[in-house]
Amino acid sequence: MDVFTQEMKELLLKEKQEIINKLKEDEDEIRLGLNSDGDDVDIANEADSLKTREIFNQMDSKRLKAIDNALKRINDNRYGYCLQCGKKIPEGRLRAMPSAVLCITCKEMQERYKAG
Numbered sequence: 753m754d755v756f757t758q759e760m761k762e763l764l765l766k767e768k769q770e771i772i773n774k775l776k777e778d779e780d781e782i783r784l785g786l787n788s789d790g791d792d793v794d795i796a797n798e799a800d801s802l803k804t805r806e807i808f809n810q811m812d813s814k815r816l817k818a819i820d821n822a823l824k825r826i827n828d829n830r831y832g833y834c835l836q837c838g839k840k841i842p843e844g845r846l847r848a849m850p851s852a853v854l855c856i857t858c859k860e861m862q863e864r865y866k867a868g
Contacts, residue, residue, distance in 0.1 A: 753826070756843060760850045761826050767850070768819045771812050778805055818851040834858050 753761070825831040832841050834855040841855045854862060 756846075757826060757831055760831065760846060761823065764819050764822050764826075764850050768816060768823075771816050771819075775809060775812055778809060815851070818853075821853070822851040836862075 822831065832843075832846060833839065834841055835853045836858040837855060839855050841852055845852055845856055852859075
């Protein structure tokens with residue numbers, strides 16, 4: 753494994769652990785914070801807070817999956833190559849987004865296609 757890939761692996765593992773820790777903290781806070789006492793405003797605020805956390809936790813879960821997939825590509829010696837065209841993804845893009853699966857050109861094409 754080259755130095756850059758090792759650096760990205762360490763970065764991905766660190767990010768994964770941070771997300772896992774955050775999810776555990778949120779879970780603990782939700783478990784401790786569930787309280788049906790209080791007035792209607794308190795209950796409504798708590799419900800809104802739970803919905804917001806759920807949305808962020810879903811986003812974090814997607815990030816975890818992307819990180820796990822990147823780590824698998826590292827282990828399979830396929831990391832850093834675009835899954836669409838097969839070309840090498842520039843290091844700058846991978847430093848900005850270590851779990852990237854598409855090169856800039858393919859990502860732009862994907863976004864244009866989604867836009868309509």
